Amino acid sequence: MSLRHAPWAEGHDFSIGLKPIAPEHWLEGGEADPTARKDALLAAHRDLVWGETADSRAGQAEIADLLGVAAADDQPPLLAAARTVADDLILMEKTDGDWRVTALSLSAPTFFTAAEVLGKSLAELHGPVHGFAERFLVRVRRIFDGLRPELILERRNWTIVNSGESFTPHSAPVRAQIPDLRTETAGRDLFIRVERQTLRRLPRTGGALFTIRVWLDPLDSLTKDPERLAAFARAWREAPADFKAYKGFSLYAPLVEGFLRAHGETHSVNGT
């Protein structure tokens, strides 16, 4: 479905933004064959898309049970579970007083890899996110600590990228293509990349399951709906400087501005 999620319409800054959802809305499904996509990535780049720590098998098995996936002799339980769903699955467990990534299947990364994040704490994971330690860390830790078993939380984020691929572990090869892009075709070549994330408790082992699902739509898909286009233009122009710098928006500014002007969104950029 095109533009299923429009988080830019709801807020322009970094936010925790976790909201409860009904259990029947947990994972959105709809991908015909996630197994084929994930198996191909696993065969080609195992360390980028899969990782587990030594003591994580009980938590992994709880996730497999939650998804109704039977144990397989030849596969870690979290991997067997992740192959059956469109979403990436990340097991978070509290060890040495900190919530850490203890196992993950990560097939749609936005510029990070399983190898890089395995074992990292919430603080370490979010080191590059401007202001995270000051504004969010304490609250996010508390959310992990206090998660009730019956509660499922959802958050969404967004960025702009010049790639329609869901598997983008590294930014450099993507960004190297930017100089070749032209304003006239920016609506086709630039994508709004939305991550829908969910978080829930694993009551048996005490861990938490974090899921990530990526949705990609070309900028052109905004032109079907003038209200969406206007909301996007506002978000693009009004996002705080920190947020824009973190997401590399200056790299895309002439292209996005050209696209917006070509479609009648002619307001000035930050008063200039």
Ligand code: HEM
């Ligand atoms: C559930 C609570 C969480 C909150 C509120 C949160 C919040 C954020 C925020 C605000 C960002 C900046 C991009 C954006 O706008 O989303 C971010 C980036 C990121 N988050 Fe989280 N996050 C959470 C959980 C996690 C977990 C469990 C992981 C485990 C892998 C994770 C991994 C990352 C990574 C790898 C980035 C990119 C950092 C970079 O630029 O290198 N986050 N997160």
